Amino acid sequence: MNIPLRQWLDRLFTSLAMLSVLLIVAAMIGILLPMVWRGGSAVVFRGTVEFRRMQLEQFNRGDSAAVRAEAEDAARIRQHAYEILDRFAAGLDTSELETKVKQLHREFGVQLANREIPQKQLSELRSVSKELRDELLKAFEAEDKTQVLEHLDAVMSHSGDERLKGTVAAEFFDLARQYRDTVANVDLRRRSEYADSLKQVKDAMRSLFGPRPGERLPALPIEQYGSTRWDQAKQNLDKLLWAESWTGSGEGQTLTKSRIPREEQFAGTALAGLFPYVRDNIQGMLRPKWTFYWQYFTDDSMSGHYFGGVGPEILGTLLITMFAIAFSLPVGVVTAAYLVECAGDGWLTRILRMCVNTLAGVPSIVFGLFGLAFFVIYLQPKLGLPGSSSIIAGSLTLGLLVLPVIIRASEEAIRTVPQAYKEASLALGASRFRCFMSVTLPVATPGILTGLILSMSRAAGETAPILFTAAVAMGPIPTSLSQPTRTLSYSSYDMAVGDKMAMLAPHNQFGMVMTLVAIVLLLNIAAIVVRGRMSKKLRGQ
Amino acid sequence: MITQSANLLRTAAKFDRPLLLTPAQDWSGWLLGKTGRALLMIITGTSVLAVLLIFVFIVREAWPFVQAHGLGEALSSTSWYPTRDPAQFGMLALVFGSVQVTFGALLLAVPAGILIAAVLSDIVPFRVRQAVKPIIEVLAAIPSVAYGFFAVAVLAPLMQEHLHLSTGTNALNSAAILAIMAVPTIVSVAEDSLSAVGRELREASYACGATRAETLLKVVIPAAHNGIIAAIVLGTMRAIGETMAVWMASGNAAQIPSPWWDLTQSVRTMTATIAGELGETPVGSMHRHSLFAVGLILLVVSLAMNLFTEYLLHRAKRTSGVHA
């Protein structure tokens, strides 16, 4: 090969290699950035007045008077929007009118029955009322404006009837008059279309502002509040302002999305005014404010992670991790000490080492299987505990999982303690045990600590071993070690795949994962810092 | 005068503590040593015991299935319908899913891992290396469920949209995620073995006029081949044993895609099957036993790979010892 070609190949190789480094760096950023960014928005975001109301009512947090005042201010601005809506809906939402008419007819019947009037008059009045009802219903149903007016005129022709004065039936005429007004500037042929659209508008209003004032409060907290977050509010506002439809093009193979402003859709109707009004006053209606919701890390969640935070999950993760470490740290350090200080190179040591390596290579899901078969089903009933998943079973399973990590780190740490220290100690008349406790162990501590922190981060992040031994997606905060618990890792899985409610609150999905990743990475950074300190200390600084 | 000083000196250095143990001390010391050692042995034995227990309990739970159906039979059929009546336990599709996803991941991770190891050991200056290593460590530290979450919540919609696939959770997605997860393992072991190849070999190659790429490809990597193979095997172990990420990213369809090499279809791995189905099986059912049998296969495979890496790393140590 000639020289230029070889140099070119060399450069190609170098750039390929550098490219792979860049790729892996990009992968790290690409994975962490959305988690941190979107997860961070679970904690720092623009909270609306609905959020503060939810915090006040559900978590008893915040200045009650101020929040109430704020909510009232917002309600005052919202009121006008509701009025516009009502005015329009009255004419359009005929189902409501229909039931009203039917009810009026029934009430009139009851009223007549209570009055002492002759039988003949009674049946006459009944048939009048029935006629009025039917005419009105026909008017509500008709799509042609002239037909509507004909029916309404038929109703109004009875308005002079003296017998009906002062009775419930008089209200028929009010309804007819109202409807005439409403119909005046509505294109009735598009009524069914309006009805669908109106329902969407109403839904959007509800998701923006929650149930209407005076309405009966729904049972679920998730339905009691409007948009608690500004980003959510903006999405809902978009739904309010734009009508989206999927239309098939050609053979109906691909659906294309089209967006029409609702202002245009409802042009010429009373409702048209709603959209600019809401758009222009949305700030006042929701009053977004930057909120640092640090209680996210301590709050329990509500309505399946829609509201609230990850407090129980953090607690569960910490509990399981701590107990796992409490089991594996002493065992691991003692094993490491034995491997370095006592064992020679005999068959026993070789078997021990092989077992440690095997343990390190067992897939985490097999640990889960083992934990279920041994701790949960075999051991727990023998100890008088229920044979169901529990913190203690999960901790022991995780403890076995991280045992090789601790053994290897501790062995390395103890092995690298300079022989000179041990010699000095022994020469001063320390027994081997004293020598180990007073010199070797303290010098090895930072190394052991590094291993400890790393195995904590491993234990906190593992999911598969606790799937069947300790974790649940929903449940109360455990009060004893024989109960299962929620954990960050398992809830991250559940919220991403299993939990339908969580899909509605992506910021909480990401927030859960972010919390997990943050804990794990913080532990890793701590390990790196300890390692740095350790080498500094050994240099005598 | 001299005698006097000698006498004076003679009194000064008296041994005041007995150099010999009394029988009681001797005996108690012996006892203490023995009990201490025994105690150490017991605690140390935990890892041995753990390995034994894992084998015993996995085999015990898998045994009824092996007896009733036989692993050979299970591994020759692709119909995995454990809840049908009669139930069918063909694990071939699951094994295939694991192999396909792992192989796909290795296809990406092995070249990338070795190249990165080469960059760290031979190409970049020390300071850059110190900056890149923590990034690799961070990638190794991110929990697998977070990778899975990324696959479902970020990668899957992107794939679905830009590659026009029917589903974003498929073999390709899992392979990509697994590749990212396997890279740190491969890099750290491969870099160790590349660094263990001494300066002398590199200098000899440069002295013959070889370029850096030639030195690496023709001299250093062949010299470090044992360590690099070990790195690949360890990466494979990481990928094949991974549960959460593949469970979330693979789409969970127990089928062999057609054509079989199509990575854009949903598959299901052995690990995901266990994770997904075990929770719903009653204690003592054949379905549960079959899942333990799947676990047994995983356990045996990982044990075999483990022994293989140990053998390789042992050999690598020996050969590099000869070079040094």
Place this chain on the structure above:
Amino acid sequence: MAKDGSQGMSALLEPIALANRSTITLAEDIRADNETLSPVRHNDVMPAIIRAEKFCLYYGVKAGVKDINMDIFPQSVTAIIGPSGCGKSTFLRSINRMNDLIPNVRSEGTLYVNGVNVYDGRINLVNLRQQVGMVFQKPNPFPKSIYDNVAYGPRLQGIRGGRLDDMVETCLKDAAIWEEVKDLLGKSALALSGGQQQRLCIARALATRPKVLLMDEPCSALDPIATSKIEELIVGLKNAYTIVIVTHNMQQAARISDCTAFFCMGELIEYDATNIIFTKPSRKQTEDYVTGRFS
């Protein structure tokens, strides 16, 4: 000054050195004809505090030292010289059984310290090592504070409180480092200079109140100024301790020791008063070595 000192010392030590010679001769005579030697041979002039008889130490099959017969006398400085790998450190470390740390070590013969065979199965290693202190080639203070380093030995013996403070101070003064570190007692010992660290190690060794102090090339890692300070210290300590020092540096041996032993190939070639070894050695090998003709 060092020269003056060594001259004065050799004059003072002449009788003792003579006595040494007689002891060695005596030992050789007895060894020739009987095996029922009493553990300690009382000599009219001075009893040996350390006595090796046919002492051998093997690393596996390789002999570290073989067939050593040697008496070391109290309140003197005994230097062991010899080429690298001659077994002088091995012998020194045999005295307080530091060689136990090395796997596959085996000993033969006897090595008496204060009349007790230290290779006896019933030996109290803790008491032995407390009373036979050791200073190593490389300064090896623990990565703890200066105070904790010195207090390490006394604490092992259960000494606490004010008495401990006093002991630390005394030992640091004895090791001639008190003035330099008295305000830094809480600081890490690793922050000291090499010479200071070595004197700290000496202070640490003194704190267990040893009777014998073994020094394994204590100055080899130090610069000349630190070396001269340590040498001064050794001479000063001689009055209260028995010091055995292994050294590479023949001038150092000549300056500070009373008796000198020459080791070669794991064997004791010659052992005599220092001035005799350096002026008129009886063996050719010794002469070659001390005059620098050794190859």
